[in-house]
Amino acid sequence: MSKKYQVFVSSTYEDLKGERDQIIKAILEMGHIPVGMEMFSAADDEQWKIIKRQIDESDYYVVAVAHKYGSVTEDGISYTEKEYDYATEIGVPVLGFVIDRSASWPSTLMEDSADKRASLEAFKDKIKSRLVNFWNGKDDLHAKVSIALIKSISTNPRTGWVRSNEVVGPELVKELTRLSTENSSLRKEISILQEEKRKADRDSDVKDELFDTLRKNKVDIYVWLNGEDSWGEPVEGSLLGVFQAIAPNLMVENDFENIGRDIALRYKGTKYRERFPVPQNLISHWLADLSALGLIEPSKKKHPVSDNADYWSLSKEGQSFLKKLRKIQLERGLVEKEKPEIGSPRSES
Known part of the structure; x- marks a missing residue:
């Protein structure tokens, strides 16, 4: 019997239109x-049910990633990553294609949000935990999808589709028996692999659970700029961004007011007012949240009785988490250039 396989194509849309066309052409x-579900955002429950059904019925899943993370769900993950997670969850063979770091790419098609760049890199790491191909252009992607799909069909044949007039009674029974046995065997293998992956994830360099918790908790960042007479419109951030802003200066300790300056510097650059540029009540809430997650704690250093400032520092877990984040950023060239601060130098305690 001549089989046709259904292949689900997943990617961000606007930045990869030409690349998606090449993948579809290869298939x-x-x-x-x-x-392809590019017409659906998955934001609506009914639309997500349709997408899930299409993935359920697909034999193979192809995901292509470049330099955009894309729109995110209420859970803080992109729709592409949500589709990927579901495909791996139900055991659909995944063919991952991540753009090569040396490939040229328009800057206008890259994430300009530090939080989204961090989420994108975490998603790429997730894809690279399985067999992955690296591509550097549409033609290269077309060729690599064709080769990878041929290999996957050869080594991991799926149910597929056949014309009804090609299905003969005894052959169908034989095929169903074979597929049932194969399905049972594959499910056992998948269960073993998933358990091994869960164990590996627990020991991985980045603590995925803590990382996801921080990036999913979105916050509004208000910064009072020089020359303004109000807080103005907020910038969307996350607890992950707040932690990345304040953590380097908490390796020893930092006081409440300077913590606010670190946050302002990350989200608005150097043009903030010197005194309390970020609302104190918001800083208090964020510090409480980071403390609840075990990342920061009140400083244990001694200070003069006349010093009424509140000082904070990283906990041991916070130091470990920051070290892993910085290592990944340094390895990938994601550490942003430092900007000089405004105002008077910080006093030594």
Whole structure:
């Protein structure tokens, strides 16, 4: 029987239109059936049910990633990552394609948000935990999708689709028996692999659970700029961004007012007012949240009785988490250039 396989194609849309066309072209040239959900945002429950059903019915799942993380769900993950997580959860063979770091790419098609860049890199790491291909252009992607799909079909044949007039009684029974046995065997293998992956994830360099918790908790950042007479419109941030802003200066300790300056510097640059540029009540809430997660704690250093400032420092877990984040950023060239601060130098305690 001549089988056709359904292949689900997942990626961000606006930045990868041409690349998606090449993936679909490669699938069609092989005589198989591409399925794409670019018309759906997955934000609506009914739309997400349709997307899940299409993934359920697909034999293979192809995901292509470049330099955009894309729109995010209420949980703080992108729709592409949500589709990827579901495909891996139900055991659909995943073919991952991540853009090569040396490939040229328009800056206008790159994430300009530090938080989204961090989420994108975490997503890429997730894809790289399985077999992955690196591409540097549309033509290269077309060729690598074709080769990877041929190999996957050869080494991991799926149920597929056949014309009804090609299905003969005894052959169908034999095929169903074979597929049932194969499915049972694959489910056992998948269960073992998933358990091994869970164990590996617990020991991975980045603590995914803590990372996800921080990035999912979105916060509004208000910064009072020089020459303004009010807080103005907030910038969308996250607890992860707040932690990354204040953590370096908490390696020893830092006081409440300077913590606010660190946050202002990250989100608005150097043009903030010197005295309390970020609302104190918001800083208190964020510090309480980071303390509840075990990342920071009140400083244990001694200070003069006349010093009424509140000092904070990283906990041991916070130091470990910061070290892992910085290591990954340094390895990938993601550490942003430092900007000089405004106002008077910080006093030594």
